[in-house]
Amino acid sequence: MVRSAARFVNWPEPGPETVALIREAARIALNPPPEWLELLNEASLSGERMREIAEDPVLAEAVKRSNLVVVLHWAQANLLHPGRRVAPDLGPETLSAARDLVRRGLDETALDAYRTTFGVVWNRCMEVSFDLAEDRDQLRELLELASLSISTYIEDTIEAITARMQAERAELTRGAHAERRATVSLLLEGAPIRRTQAEEQLGYRLTGPHTAAIVWASSPAVSDQLETAAELLMRVGGAGHRLTIVAGAAALWLWLPVGAAPEVASLDSGLDSAPDVRIALGRPGTDVEGFRRSHLDALEVQRMLIRLTSPRRVARHDDVHLVAVLTADPLRANEFVADTLGGLVDADPDVIAAVTAYLEAQCSTTRTAERLFTHRNTVVRRLAHADELLPRPLASNPIAVGAALEVLRWTR
Secondary structure: OOOOHHHOOOOOOOOHHHHHHHHHHHHHHOOOOHHHHHHHHHHHOOOHHHHHHHOOHHHHHHHHHHHHHHHHHHHHHHHHOOOOOOOOOOOHHHHHHHHHHHHOOOOHHHHHHHHHHHHHHHHHHHHHHHHHOOOHHHHHHHHHHHHHHHHHHHHHHHHHHHHHHHHHHHHHHOOOHHHHHHHHHHHHHOOOOOHHHHHHHHOOOOOOEEEEEEEEEOOHHHOOHHHHHHHHHHHHHOOOOOEEEEEEOOEEEEEEOOOOOOOHHHHHHHHHHOOOEEEEEOOOEEHHHHHHHHHHHHHHHHHHHHHOOOOOOEEEHHHHHHHHHHOOOHHHHHHHHHHHHHHHHHOOHHHHHHHHHHHHOOOOHHHHHHHHOOOHHHHHHHHHHHHHHOOOOHHHOHHHHHHHHHHHHOOO
């Protein structure tokens, strides 16, 4: 049974045997198995209240990082001082997650994720306790103290983060950020709002062309690179200005008033000065609907890159639309690629390149040779080798093979 520490004026003192068991349990928690973390993350992102967070890759990753930090902090504290009340962790990852929630317009109800995770943590704790304790009395004392410790730690953490979120919200409301963020949210939701009012609040014209981008970093620790990437987008895209919304401690939403998405190659090379940043680009659109649609496209691209753990740093919606649709269910996408390509998945890159170029050249070996700057006979040999590796001959299954190769291209 979960009990609040408020009912305990004096924190219970565990016996020496229980102290030893708690320390041993803490050692186990310091190296949590991947399946533990998977269950923890799944629980923390479940439920209707968490849907908006779960559907946003940056927010979801922030929650997952915070989950790990919270577990490790509790374990480290109990390794050093077994059985004592653990002070909340307010390190960079936890505070960054709190700032992200506020900047996305979410309130403290999102912190229920910490309470949701208690069930997962408690189940793992009971498993460890049953393995460690030697008799019923020892087990009872260990479980009672563990329940009190974990539940109190979670409630203390929620209280501390709530205070930080309130301070962050107060800071934001003193400036224009909250108003701009709220206006963008209304536009993205398709809510009725006068164009002139929205333009005044945003300092950005909604008439004409728009190309949206999402710029995000791997960690808040490298968020200084975001502005570098935003300036790169403007320069490569030929834009004189941009609308920028701070979407989190490690993410920006941008709109450029241009009718063509910036070139991927130029962006990719320019990101050498911001190596931890990635960029997702939407299709260009026009007026308010184009403003909205382009952002949703960019969000789809971002989700795909994260879903596939793709190494690509830049992607445009026009280039990945098919892959995004095919990989909406990652498990089935992996099965499709494996079933369609067979041994071609692990073939020499030159063979894969030959098949890809051959399909792009509308199955002409002559044009394929010209594309690859190689002899036609070399192309023919590589295609013959590909047929040996494919479950079905290329000539009888070109569309499926092409789609599978496109998925494969974005995962390597």
